Amino acid sequence: MKRQKRTTIYDIAQKLNIAASSVSRALSNSSKVNAATRALVLKTAAEMNYQQNAMASNLRKGNNPTIGVVVPRINQNFFSNIIAGLEEVTYKKGYNLIICQSNELHAREVDCVNALINQHVSCIIISIAAETGSHQHLQQVLDRHIRLIQFDRVVNELDTFKVINDNERASFEAVMHLVAQGYQRIALLEGPQDIDIFRQRKEGYLTALRKSGFPILEELMCENAWTKELGAKATAELLNLPEPPDAIFASTSDFSALGVLEVATDKGIAVPESLGICGYSNEPFTEITSPSITTIDQYSISMGKTIANLYFQEMEAFDFGVEPKIVSIKPRLIVRKSTTRLLNS
Amino acid sequence: MKRQKRTTIYDIAQKLNIAASSVSRALSNSSKVNAATRALVLKTAAEMNYQQNAMASNLRKGNNPTIGVVVPRINQNFFSNIIAGLEEVTYKKGYNLIICQSNELHAREVDCVNALINQHVSCIIISIAAETGSHQHLQQVLDRHIRLIQFDRVVNELDTFKVINDNERASFEAVMHLVAQGYQRIALLEGPQDIDIFRQRKEGYLTALRKSGFPILEELMCENAWTKELGAKATAELLNLPEPPDAIFASTSDFSALGVLEVATDKGIAVPESLGICGYSNEPFTEITSPSITTIDQYSISMGKTIANLYFQEMEAFDFGVEPKIVSIKPRLIVRKSTTRLLNS
DNA sequence: AATAATCGGGCAATCGATTGCATAATAAAA
DNA sequence: TTTTATTATGCAATCGATTGCCCGATTATT
Incomplete structure (x- = not known):
């Protein structure tokens, strides 16, 4: 079974005894070709199973x-x-x-x-x-x-x-929402700060705290809590603080927020009563967890x-x-x- | 700002005063070119910011x-x-x-x-x-x-x-598992039967029932319960039967299984005690629902x-x-x- | 020293479609 | 009927890289 050549415009041209350029024009609907010729070319092309070679055309x-x-x-x-x-x-x-x-x-x-x-x-x-x-x-x-x-x-x-x-804005709104819900010590799970979006999310967090008159506490900001596992780890540490947070904003991802939720559930900490949790991305699963997770949809x-x-x-x-x-x-x-x-x- | 032409092998050839074919050979590591020439070509190509035109090459x-x-x-x-x-x-x-x-x-x-x-x-x-x-x-x-x-x-x-x-096999095993867990009236949510995979999954279900000596009941098989919504709807109907099922195998998808779970939760039906639920696909969320959903991973x-x-x-x-x-x-x-x-x- | 083999490199055709230019055929205008 | 437009078509170059073939120069072989 040998690989046979695909039909080209030359094959069509030869069969119809016209020039390849006319075939090309007919196929590309150029006005420089007679309607009858075009029709004939189109018909023949279909019969011969012609398919344009995009590589040649594009070149x-x-x-x-x-x-x-x-x-x-x-x-x-x-x-x-x-x-x-x-x-x-x-x-x-x-x-x-x-x-x-x-x-x-x-x-x-x-x-x-x-x-x-x-x-x-x-x-x-x-x-x-x-x-x-x-x-x-x-x-x-x-x-x-x-x-x-x-x-x-x-x-x-x-x-x-x-x-x-607008990560900063979204992040700001999320934190303001937490504040409105009466949370007082809001922790942040951060992503790598050399990536813009994570820096912006942190910025929004800081702005919201300042605007609300809350202190900015280094111990409540955890670097690099990107994955579910890292989120869980950071949460365990946060909850062991002398003065643990009453809300955690997992600005990195919903996966991280999920880690937070699992640790809280394990420790018997009531969500949202004793701990508020907010994620980022609106992953489908956030709707399904119990409780469902507040998050940010990025459209x-x-x-x-x-x-x-x-x-x-x-x-x-x-x-x-x-x-x-x-x-x-x-x-x-x-x-x-x-x-x-x-x-x- | 005019679009300037990209450098081609001809540009390189001209600059070095050699033939384009030699440039091509040098770049493609052909043995028909002197090591010194190749090095020179490679160097010049880099200097001139040459990038091959894949369209021409492929053509x-x-x-x-x-x-x-x-x-x-x-x-x-x-x-x-x-x-x-x-x-x-x-x-x-x-x-x-x-x-x-x-x-x-x-x-x-x-x-x-x-x-x-x-x-x-x-x-x-x-x-x-x-x-x-x-x-x-x-x-x-x-x-x-x-x-x-x-x-x-x-x-x-x-x-x-x-x-x-091997949809049939997987489906078979899922149902056999339900049987082993003591479920007696196992319902099936089916997908469109003109698609092979759904037909196979149904086949596996039927085989498992036969092998277990269970009757095959038409009223327990729901066509076209593909999405979460359709799954929920079918479940509502199933649970209203005089003799409702004690397990539902959502062979179409985990989304469908999720619909089942939500309806069950709403009606206060205990899962897995009074109703077993099995999905298909191992969507990430199946691990997270409560209870977590048994499903089939397709690797x-x-x-x-x-x-x-x-x-x-x-x-x-x-x-x-x-x-x-x-x-x-x-x-x-x-x-x-x-x-x-x-x-x- | 004469011949053969090897190496490096150039020429030109090729892949398949497009398009500017030239030209033949037809239609319109004078 | 002659001239001018218009239309349809063909020719050949082109896009950029690859490759078969040929040839001169160098090296190896006897």
Whole structure:
């Protein structure tokens, strides 16, 4: 069983005894071809099972209607929703999506970006890995005049389009909500502070405390409590303090909040009565735990759509040198049982 | 700011006053080029910021190291895990992944497949949409000698590589487990029976009942209880029967099982004492509900890896006409609290 | 010293589609 | 009927990299 060649426009041209250029024009609906000829070509193409070779076409046209996406992990709720949202829009525009995951590794991220540059994609959409490194690879993208959109975890120094959540604001509101619920000693589980979003979330926390006239206590802020396990560990330590907190804001993730909840449940601490818990991300499970967990929804699917639309509306048709726009999406606080101990809210 | 041309091998050739072919050979590590020349080319290429144009290279070489993936929904735990697993392997091989989602729509699936054919991908990996239609688009893939791997939801009639879960076996074991726990009237929430996997799960259920000497009762089998809402609705009806079931196997999904659990909780029915609940898929949340839900893990990430490895080991290098292999993965029953009422298990 | 083998490198065709330019055929205008 | 527009089509270059083939120069073999 030998691999037989696919039919090309030359095959069609030969069969119809016309020039390949006419076939090309007929297939691309050019006005420079007679209606009858076009019909004939279309019919023959269908009969011969013709399918365009996108590689040849794109090479000649010098553009590749493909968008590359680099995310830390594909199978993480937030990112898979982003991708789903992107796909929804790009599909309609006839664009393809090439997906890569950095696995939070800088070296791998660089690899992925280079592969996408090779592919001559029209745009690269990226949320950077936790492992930090230089931004040289992203600068390369800009140098090559490939459009670049950063989202969520962004490198601020780079002058690119950005779509971000207003983490500070969301975080601020979450803490203000805790305050309104009468919590007095509010602890913070932080993410790596070299990543922007985590710094912003901390900032929101601090602002809310200041605004509420609460002291800022170092012992209530735990670094690097990212995962469920680390969240649990930090919680155990917090609850062992002479003056333990009466609320914990797991600003890193809902997984971390889940760790908090499990430790509290184990220790027989009543949630929300004796301990308020707030997470971040609105993972599906937060609705299901008992009590359900207050959290922050990032509108991930719609954020994906926003990113894609940004490309099509602001970048695709325009030349370079357009002033990069920064779109900030305000996340929404979802109040659930884990922080509701007053009725008036 | 004009878009300047990217550097090509011709630019390098010109600068070094050698032929483009030599540059190409140097870059591809061909033995037909002097070590000194190669070093010079490599150095110059780096200086000039050269990046290969994959479109041109692939066109010439007549192959595109890219794999297309079509799934019903990207942001569904099972599928995003599959994709993550695929990516893990393909990345190491230097392959790209183009991802499309059919949104469970047949027409859209056809569209996606055609786009992938245009791209001349090396392989298409697909799990078909719920909305049924002809398989003509998949036949087209085979006709064009593009490798095709179906997974999870497969069209049996097509003679292709397949990677599936042994749904019948898993379902059988789940029901046998319920029997062992002393449940007597076991209900089934079914998925659309025109999809293979759901038919197989029902088959496993029936076999287990027969083997256990239980009657098969039509009133305990609910069609199309796919989502949480439908699962809840079916449960409400089941529990209103003169002789309600004492266990419900939500063979469609964990979401459906969640619906069951919520209804049971609302009605004050004790789980697992008065009602056993078993789901399917091992969604992360099943571990977190109270009680935690017994379910079936499909090893989705490793399944993704398996699929990719299948391509690289059995298909990439080989000519067509290789006998398609069917890989069946045995899912694992995860027993949790929602079905554990005896200690001896 | 003469011949063969090896090496390094250049030329030009090729992958398949697109497109500017030229030209033939037809229609419209004078 | 002659001239001018218009339309349809063909020719050939092009996108950027790869590769078969050829050839000159160097090295190895007798």
